Amino acid sequence: MDFTGAHIVSIDQFERPDVEAVFSVADRMQPYALRQRVTRVLEGAILGNMFFEPSTRTRVSFGSAFNLLGGEVRETAGFESSALVKGESLQDTARVLSGFSDVICMRHPVEGSVADFASASRVPVLSGGDGANEHPTQALLDLYTIRKELADRGRSIDGLKIAMIGDLRFGRTVHSLGKLLRLYRDIEVVLISPEELSLPEDIVEAMRLSGIGVSISDHLTENIADVDIVYSTRIQEERFPSKQQADLYRGKFRLNQAIYTEYCQPNTVIMHPLPRDSRSDANELDSDLDNNPNLAIFRQTDNGVLVRMALFAMVLDVVDRVDAHAYDVRWYNARQT
Numbered sequence: 001m002d003f004t005g006a007h008i009v010s011i012d013q014f015e016r017p018d019v020e021a022v023f024s025v026a027d028r029m030q031p032y033a034l035r036q037r038v039t040r041v042l043e044g045a046i047l048g049n050m051f052f053e054p055s056t057r058t059r060v061s062f063g064s065a066f067n068l069l070g071g072e073v074r075e076t077a078g079f080e081s082s083a084l085v086k087g088e089s090l091q092d093t094a095r096v097l098s099g100f101s102d103v104i105c106m107r108h109p110v111e112g113s114v115a116d117f118a119s120a121s122r123v124p125v126l127s128g129g130d131g132a133n134e135h136p137t138q139a140l141l142d143l144y145t146i147r148k149e150l151a152d153r154g155r156s157i158d159g160l161k162i163a164m165i166g167d168l169r170f171g172r173t174v175h176s177l178g179k180l181l182r183l184y185r186d187i188e189v190v191l192i193s194p195e196e197l198s199l200p201e202d203i204v205e206a207m208r209l210s211g212i213g214v215s216i217s218d219h220l221t222e223n224i225a226d227v228d229i230v231y232s233t234r235i236q237e238e239r240f241p242s243k244q245q246a247d248l249y250r251g252k253f254r255l256n257q258a259i260y261t262e263y264c265q266p267n268t269v270i271m272h273p274l275p276r277d278s279r280s281d282a283n284e285l286d287s288d289l290d291n292n293p294n295l296a297i298f299r300q301t302d303n304g305v306l307v308r309m310a311l312f313a314m315v316l317d318v319v320d321r322v323d324a325h326a327y328d329v330r331w332y333n334a335r336q337t
């Protein structure tokens with residue numbers, strides 16, 4: 001894959017060497033993300049950060065990643081503050097905004113909308129999620145986290161066994177992660193969800209065709225005893241016709257420390273794309289897991305900045321100039337303590 005000028009709208013665009021290249025550049029971004037060094041390599045560049053659905057992590061980590069490379073960020077958050085509410089098409093919006101920006105990140109509630117927008121954009125577009133379809137940069141940061149967590153245990157991604165839990169029908173992060181795992185060998189995936197919220201059949205078929213061993217269950221504790229990773233997801237209430245219908249599934253697959261201790265191996269990694277639903281009737285990852293050293297959810301969010309920095313550097317073709325535009329930080333750095 002030629003990253004220079006590329007849109008990143010689906011995990012289907014990636015081959016394994018592309019993924020390894022992103023991870024290798026992400027590793028090199030560590031001193032900048034940890035505020036040990038500052039680089040100005042993207043000084044003068046502008047990111048148009050357009051989020052038409054709620055977001056904390058993806059929106060802010062795209063923006064932070066761009067700032068950490070020296071670039072500036074212009075944000076549009078929500079339909080109500082954009083001319084889309086006046087009936088402007090996504091394609092017209094893309095033609096306009098790509099005249100103002102060097103790269104655009106976008107989240108939109110409609111499946112396929114980011115690719116539609118990208119087709120009219122004059123600058124690269126990176127997806128921050130399109131409805132219930134895909135969330136490609138989340139899958140990359142998830143796999144980058146899996147790679148690091150397994151490396152700490154003397155393992156590689158090949159041979160991974162992972163349980164994906166919760167709303168697998170509407171959860172776009174598991175759609176992209178399932179597709180991404182097709183690039184690796186000897187992968188086993190256990191899909192744990194209510195039947196109505198099962199992973200879309202086309203993704204299951206594609207995973208099986210690639211050689212992934214896929215098993216399907218609606219029972220949590222019987223299926224997490226021998227997995228390397230438990231990847232929990234939130235019920236995607238915003239995709240249901242009503243809150244009442246989402247409520248039918250809320251809290252079905254709670255993981256807490258007692259269940260973890262009884263049913264998981266002692267070093268099983270706990271992941272979640274976040275946000276986790278911490279309301280008492282949901283609570284899919286209980287806060288009593290917060291002191292469990294295998295809880296990787298905040299390492300995932302930190303890794304997201306590294307992966308998004310890597311993607312910006314690759315798409316804007318500055319990877320080899322990042323260090324040449326760098327200097328040591330001058331302020332007190334709490335992260336080094």
Ligand code: CP
Pocket residue numbers: 054055056057058059129138273274275
């Ligand atoms: N994981 C994720 O997409 O989180 P946000 O909705 O906060 O961006």
